Amino acid sequence: MIGRTSLFARNAISQFVRNSGGHGGVPGENLPFALGNRYKLTAMFIVFFGSGLGAPFFVLRHQLLKK
Template identity: 60%
Template sequence: MLAPLSRISNKLGRNVMTNMVRNHSHGGVPGENLPFDISNRYKLTAYFIFYFGSGLAAPYLITRHQLLKK
């Protein structure tokens, strides 16, 4: 009873993924699927410094804020 439903579900899942890959992939261009531009190396470096720097600095800034509260 569950076998036909399983086959249909499996086929539907494969079709959805195949269509997604076909319609959204432009193929072979490095960095095309990233949510940021990698062509400007200085802007990319600034983004990485800000992104990782904010994560590493957050605990220290939170601790400082807590210690300075009255």
């Protein structure tokens, strides 16, 4: 029973991927940002991760400076 279910799931997923269209298997084609410009990508990563890592420190500073 489990074997038939997993076989059905695998076939359904494979069929979905084949029929999804538009994606030719090119790495990075389905990402929401461009990979063409290395420097812009690096800057975007620094801003994205830097904002997440720096936010607690800015919140702490704001709380400490509040009257």
